[in-house]
Amino acid sequence: xxxxxxxxxxxxxxxxxxxxxxxxxxxxxxxxxxxxxxxxxxxxxxxxxxxxxxxxxxxxxxxxxxxxxxxxxxxxxxxxxxxxxxxxxxxxxxxxxxxxxxxxxxxxxxxxxxxxxxxxxxxxxxxxxxxxxxxxxxxxxxxxxxxxxxxxxxxxxxxxxxxxxxxxxxxxxxxxxxxxxxxxxxxxxxxxxxxxxxxxxxxxxxxxxxxxxxxxxxxxxxxxxxxxxxxxxxxxxxxxxxxxxxxxxxxxxxx
Numbered sequence: 169x170x171x172x173x174x175x176x177x178x179x180x181x182x183x184x185x186x187x188x189x190x191x192x193x194x195x196x197x198x199x200x201x202x203x204x205x206x207x208x209x210x211x212x213x214x215x216x217x218x219x220x221x222x223x224x225x226x227x228x229x230x231x232x233x234x235x236x237x238x239x240x241x242x243x244x245x246x247x248x249x250x251x252x253x254x255x256x257x258x259x260x261x262x263x264x265x266x267x268x269x270x271x272x273x274x275x276x277x278x279x280x281x282x283x284x285x286x287x288x289x290x291x292x293x294x295x296x297x298x299x300x301x302x303x304x305x306x307x308x309x310x311x312x313x314x315x316x317x318x319x320x321x322x323x324x325x326x327x328x329x330x331x332x333x334x335x336x337x338x339x340x341x342x343x344x345x346x347x348x349x350x351x352x353x354x355x356x357x358x359x360x361x362x363x364x365x366x367x368x369x370x371x372x373x374x375x376x377x378x379x380x381x382x383x384x385x386x387x388x389x390x391x392x393x394x395x396x397x398x399x400x401x402x403x404x405x406x407x408x409x410x411x412x413x414x415x416x417x418x419x420x421x422x423x
Contacts, residue, residue: 169404171204171225172197175263178400179273183297184266189231194250195259201225204401206394207413210260214415215252221411224258229274229393231262267393269297274344277396278363278389279303282320282340290341290350290357300343300350302357310381313337313361321389325422329372330381337361337381344390348374348382355380365389388418 172192175181181191203223207214210232218226232249241247253260267273279287284303292298308316310333317340318326340361341354347364348371354362355378362380365387375382394412401410 169406170197171201171227171261171401171406174401174404174406175261175266178404179263179266179270181266183269183294184264185293188265189234190262190264190266193231193233193260193262194253195257197225197259197261199224199257199259201406201408203409203411204398204406205411205413206398206401207415208388208391208394208417210249210253211415211417212249212252214413215249215256215258217413217415218258219256221409223409223411224256225261225408226253226258227261227263227397229262229264229267229390231264232260263397265299267397268344269293269299271296272396272400274390274393275299275301275342277393278321278342278344280396281392282317282342284340284342288357290343290353300341300347300354302339302341302354302359304339305337307336307338309333310335310337310361313340314383317363317383317385321385321392323385323389326386327367327384328381329367329375329384331376331379335360335381344393345387351375351380351382352378386418386420388416388420391417 184190204225205218205223242251279301287303289298290300337360341359342363346366367384398412
């Protein structure tokens with residue numbers, strides 16, 4: 169199976185949100201593929217990693233090209249990245265919201281890491297796909313749940329939004345990336361705790377008003393998708409070495 173065939177059948181590009189930009193963004197897949205590197209973002213460090221691994225395809229979750237480019241100057245950072253990719257014949261394929269809504273996609277990866285049981289979709293986008301997951305866990309106090317989540321997701325820190333710590337957690341909702349839009353629906357479906365990233369000040373106040381404890385686990389937590397997608401590609405029989413990026417994509421440092 170080719171890389172294009174895999175995504176066409178498992179995570180079709182036409183299932184991405186209308187505002188998104190997915191699929192082949194740089195180069196071509198019509199060439200002998202020497203290796204595939206799976207990464208959350210395309211950065212200089214990830215390109216270095218691809219070169220070291222002799223990988224001439226990067227599969228990125230976040231689009232390298234999102235807004236239309238008005239110019240492609242190699243004096244600018246993005247232009248320099250694209251220049252490097254073309255110089256070294258590295259193609260970039262993006263699987264973003266089509267992966268987020270897919271069965272076994274981003275939110276299923278995170279739910280599995282947390283061992284959530286009886287999972288269902290929070291926000292349906294069609295009859296079978298949707299954003300976010302909600303599932304059950306053995307009952308535990310909120311502080312214990314926070315420790316459990318940090319351990320399972322390999323987090324050094326998280327931001328809690330809750331009017332009280334005196335809460336028992338039996339049901340956890342989650343949405344990888346920036347998923348605060350689904351907070352109210354998660355609450356309606358019975359979530360005792362909601363996990364997502366990029367929670368803004370005003371959204372945090374919305375969570376308090378809902379009475380829903382929210383744990384901002386950061387956008388970079390989506391990095392767990394890389395190993396899961398790499399395993400899927402290998403199982404599908406992609407005829408090239410496949411590996412997950414070892415680069416930590418989190419740009420933040422707690423000081």
